[in-house]
Amino acid sequence: MSRLMGWRAAAIALAAGVLHTGSFAPANAWYLQIIALALLFATIERATPRAAAVGGALFGFAWLASGLWWLHISMHQFGGIPWLLAALAVALLAAFLSGYYALALGLVARWIAPGRWRLLALAPAWLLAELARATWFSGFPWIASGYAHTVGPLAGWAPWVGVYGISALGALAACGLVLLKRGATAWAAPALLLPLAAALLPQDFTTSTGHLAVSLVQPSIPQDQKFDPARFAANLETLARLVESARGQVVITPESVVPLPLAELDRATLERLSRPDRPALLGTFLGNADEGFVNSVLALGGDYSYGKRHLLPFGEFIPPGLGWFVRAMKIPLDDQARGDHQRAWAVAGQRLRPLICYEDLFGEDIVQSAVGPDAATVFVNVSNLAWFGTVMVQDQHLQFSQMRALEFQRPVVRSTNTGATAVVDHHGAVTTRLPALVRGVLEAEVDGRTGTTPYARWLALLGLWPLWAIALLTLIGLRKAAP
Structure with a gap:
């Protein structure tokens, strides 16, 4: 290590x-x-290319291993993988993902000589690494750096540049701190002030479409009982009682709350869940063994269904050559088919757009539902995080919903198995939430919204390409400007 990077710097x-x-x-x-980024940037500002890459790798590994450790629970406790192998799998994932940051920061150090120009170049390089992690190999942008700013002065940038634009601005502010420490006030000022400029920008782009009373079901079924055939009858009875007690205009149930193909659900239970006076979204599986099962939500008593489109590697689809690993964890319905549309569900004077589990990490995937005359007025996330315990993961996932609310200025309602069942308003604030592992129904009122934010407008038209272009052009300009 000492030959690659000093022990203190590491x-x-x-x-x-x-x-x-x-x-x-x-x-x-x-x-x-x-x-944290300022500490990293100060460490690699004058480092060799190899040392800069090692610094990026170490930072990324420590960040992602400490932020994703809960994946160990799903593999060891529920998948039956020995704890040491499960821990190794998390470490390998963190090491792989940290490679994006190692590559980006190492290349900057190779292309630009040490000094202020290199320091400033670390911000667009950071953006490129974040974009790569979010999009390559199906993408896994969990706790991308911009998500830290669902509160604070950078949150106002969300309806303008989205989570990855905020990632770049946070990196620029980190550069500003280092420059300020170096006494380069004239250089530090714009790097620090630009991220704070959101306070000067317009913030309201949507208007109310009226109120909707929702009932968000949280059955709190332990994961080791959820797919146990011996528990199906008891679990469905719990679900039926919760739905029958709901008082809202619309009832929302969690992802896969019926943990078997809908065709296998007995008619008596289905009739108890279907109330003509109260529309409901039921989490279940549609399809068949020949064409594939689709993780879905179904509007009971209606003609609407939505199937998950962005599938989770290992949990919902099997990457080539890794079937042995997935089979070892014995995950039910582990190789699923994708849904085929993004249409919202028109109900009770609103348009509800379902998002199943971690689909709400991908604003670029769902933006078409936030623009146009048929745009959703409310986003609905249904999840089952019982695989991963309660520490960190539920709060992190709720934070992603807060960012989507900020970006598109739409409320997000969440129905989950064990938490976080909550309501997020169009300003990204959590207005109400059920405690984790509490069985019940969260009764709440949300304000539907219509209108288009600047971010939604350009993202729907161009995708994330403007951010890729800005980062690359900025790096090219800084390289040419550097002595």
């Missing part, structure tokens, strides 16, 4: 990565995100 990079994790939910300490 320790700082590792510590800064763990500090970076602390900036996300549940702590919501947005300022730590900027401080």
Whole structure:
């Protein structure tokens, strides 16, 4: 290690990565995100290309391993993988994902000589790494750095540039802190002030479409009982009683709350869940063994269904050559088919757009539902995080819903198996939430919204390509400007 990067610098990079994790939910300490990056950037500002890459790798590994450790629970406790192998799998995932940051920062150090120009170039390089992690190999942008800013001064940029634009602005602010520490005030000022300029921008782009009373079901079925055939009858009875007690205009149930293909659900239970006076979205599986099963929500008593489109590697589709690993975990319905549309569900004077589990990490996938005359007025996330325990993962996922609410200025309602069942308003604030592992129905009222944010407008037209272009052109300009 000492030949690649000094021990002190390596320790700082590792510590800064763990500090970076602390900036996300549940702590919501947005300022730590900027401080952590500033520590990393100060460490590699004058480093060799190899040392800069190692610094990026160590930072990324510490950040992602400490932020994704809960994946171990699903593999070991529910998948039956020995704890050491499960821990190794999480470590390998963190190491792989940290490679994006190692590559980006190492290339900057190779292309631009040490100094202020290189330091400024670290911000667009960071953006490129974040974009690559979000899109390549199906994408896995969990706790991307911009998510730390669902609160704080950078949150106002969300309806303009989205989570990855905020990632770049946070990195720019980190550069500003380092420049300020170096005494380069004239250089530091714009790097620090630009991220704060959101306060000067218009913030209201949507208007109310009226109120909707929703009943969000949280059955709190332990994961080891959810797919146990011996427990199906008891679990469905619990679900039926919760739905019958609901008082809202619309009832929302969690992902896969009926953990078997709908065709196998007995008619008596289906009739208890179907109330003509109260529309409901039921989490189940549609399709068949020949064409594939689709993780879906079905409007009971209506003609609407939605199937999950962005599938989770290993949990919902099997990457080529890795079937042995997935089979070892014995995940039910582990190789699924994709849904085929993004249409919203028109009900009770609103248009509800379902998002199943981690689909709400991909704003670029769902943006078409936020523009045009048939745009959704409310986003609905249905999830089952019982695979992963309650520590960190539920709060992190709720934070992603907050960012989608900020970007598109739509409320997000969440119905989950064990948490976080909650309501997020169009300003990204959590207005009400059920405690984790509590069985019940969250009765709430949401304000549907119509209109289009600047971010939704350009994202729907061009995707994430403008951010790729800005990052690359900025790097080229800084390389040419550098002595």
